[in-house]
Amino acid sequence: MNLIIVESPHKAKTISKFLGSDYKVDASKGHIRDLPTNYMGVNIANNFEPKYVVAPEKKADIKRLLDLAKKADSVYLATDPDREGEAISWHLAEVLGLDEKEDIRIEFNEISEKAVKKALSSPRKIDMNLVDAQQARRVLDRLVGYSISPAASIRLNDNLSAGRVQSVALKLVVDREREIKAFVPVEYWNIKAELENNENKSLKALLAEYNGKKFKPKNKEEAEEVEEILRKGEFFVKNVKKAVVSSHAPAPFITSTLQQDGSNKLGLSAPKIMQIAQRLYEGIETPNGNLALITYMRTDSVRISDEARKQAKEFIETNFGSEFVPAKPNVYKSKQSAQDAHEAIRPIDVSITPSRVKDLLDKDQLKLYTLIYNRFLASQMSDAKYNSVQLDIENSGFNFKASGKTLLFKGFTVVYDDFRKDEVGEEGNSGLLPDLKEGEKLRLLDLIKEQKFTKPPARYTEASLIRTMEEKGIGRPSTYATIMAKLSDKKREYVRKEGKNLVPNDISYELIDFLVKYFTNIMDVSFTAKMEESLDDIGEGGKDWRSLIASFYPTFEEQLQKSKITDVICEKCGAKMSINSGKYGNYYACTNYPNCTNIKSVNEKVVIPTDRICEKCGAIMVEREGKFGKFLACSNYPKCKNTISMTESVGTCPECGNPTKKMLSKGGKVFYGCSKFPDCKFMSWDEPTGEKCPTCGAYLIKTEQGIVCSSKKCDYKK
Secondary structure (H helix, E strand, O other), X not given: OEEEEEOOHHHHHHHXXXXXXXXXXXXXXXXXXXXXXXXXXXXXXXXXEEOOXXXXXXXXXXXXXXXXXXXXXXXXXXXXXXXXXXXXXXXXXXXXXXXXXXXXXXXXXXXXXXXXXXXXXXXXXXXXXXXXXXXXXHHHHHHHHHHHHHHHHHHHXXXXXXXXXXXXXXXHHHHHHHHHHHOOOOEEEEEEEEEEOOOOOEEEEXXXXXXXXXXXXXXXXXXXXXXXXXXXXXXXXXXXEEEEEEEOOOOOEOHHHHHHHHHHHHOOOHHHHHHHHHHHHHOEOOOOOOEOOEOOOOOOOOOOOHHHHHHHHHHHHHHOOHHHOOOOOOOOOOOOOOOOOOOOEOEOOOOOOHHHHOOOOOHHHHHHHHHHHHHHHHHOOOOEEEEEEXXXXXXXXXXXXXXXXXXXXXXXXHOOOOXXXXXXXXOOOOEOOOOOOOOOEEEEEXXXXXXXXXXXXXXXXXXXXXXXHHHHOXXXXXXXXXXXXXXOOOOOOOEEEEOOEEEEOHHHHHXXXXXXXXXXXXXXXXXXXXXXXXXXXXXXXXXXXXXXXXXXXXXXXXXXXXXXXXXXEOOOOOOEEEEEEEOOEEEEEEOOOOOOOXXXXXXXXXXXXXXXXXXXXXXXXXXXXEOOEEEEEEOOOOOOOOEEEXXXXXXXXXXXXOEEEEEXXXXXXXXXXXXXXXXXXXXXXXXXXXXXXXXXXXXXXXXXXXXXXXXXXXXXXX
């Protein structure tokens, strides 16, 4: 028996369909080990060594896989074909005791019988460069996130989360909102002319220039002056430009463009799009077993295989006609920063049309598959062609423009609307304009004046934010959906959605201002982009991941320490105090440590002098408040540490007969302790009466049911 391990049970079912009884396919159900969730898990002193732990819920999966691996003749790791997938394979090999130097890794871009069998015929070693690239990213993000988040939370007194990439994305949203709020609208006026030629055919033109320079009237008075001049003058055609223009088909989807179009056209969030795409990739259930529909959905490459191109060409020719097949195949160039590890997102088989699987998919799955399918098909089709006419119409030095455009050949638009609507100018023309000649005079039918104001930049949507992040090199395709999810996280909700627009909440402004003040490089877009490139270099084998982090960390640590220094002055030595977080909450500590060891609570209450004298040293007692309520403390502290509780006296100690006091435990739960502590250490979770049970001798307590015995074994009730 040969064992193949994948991440997802859905993926396991789909692959099992292609293989015989010689193969057993099982799933790790994602990561089997990772950095711990409740602490840093990176040993900074030991060259940033990560500490990986196995989550308790993963132990059963590991035991099952270990048992299968022991029985197997060969074990193949078939995790996803990216850096994270490579890291999962490495973790599996480590935990299961597999030899990493053996050819145990198989990789495929689509879950089809041909692709899986081809991968099995040529297994390879685990690519440690890719593993190290993923380790570097995890360790770097952990160092930044687990250091900055507490610092921000302490300073801003809120439970906040900050991250290396998500915070830069949030800054874009905040900066845009501030730009919108600071925007001052500027008045201008549009003047449209409705004109007619000698054949009584009309058109509309918009005032654009005056004496060769861009021009719009600034106010009503100026607009009326222009109107008066125009009505006295003559309109004539100054220039006619006719052309047949082409619109080229868009490239097949990559991760970022899929998320953008899925958001714009389908109204789905980026995380939802990736969740659906993952299922389409891994396989959906059918009466004949699981069926995978698309290639791997985390990619930044627009490349497709020759086989896929040939299949698309034959399908287009058969179903649309040879005129929809371009003379030369459409080839698209990926961005320079693209990893180009595998193909663009496309249907595995173009013969499986959306209509064929509509009864097998839910509503959103069908919408997304149709979008992916049509985009791929369009990418292999001929250009769309249009008749275009552009006119310049002049009157007294004022130049009006009119344009028209009509479709000659649908080309790729027969299957895919790339939001390339006929660009109708403000003049309102669409379709072909009248056949006009240069010098031809036109009659004025009407002049329309419209007051307008310049508009602020548009708020970001998920689609436009992802596009901007991609353009600026912030993050990578696999991270965009996660970033969008964190920005809209319900626990913190840094941004809210108004329609499709992302609007920052109040806490986001405070958080970004704090980060920009203290962590200038991390919040710099160009620095973040360069760091992404450096992380990519590790995957390509050109850089040691520990060296990269070692070069980054000293500056970061210095910034982190500076972010904790406050304007609070130490009353003992005059130095500034830093703000920290400890077991009992936030506290100030003198920066002059160890020369000065002064610390005090951030939430420390105002000290109130009393008329009571300390019985130990004769100093005045002052009223303070601690975690167990109000108390009197000697003003000669720390030389004299005498305190007297001021908490409410409730109940009677059954051990010594003194009053008990109602207090709070560290966990916030009420308990009753003897007022003579530490001489008497009696305590109870319920109010004691001071009496003993006549049946068993245990102490009696007050409850809603009356006075009962504190012993659970005794049913005495009074």
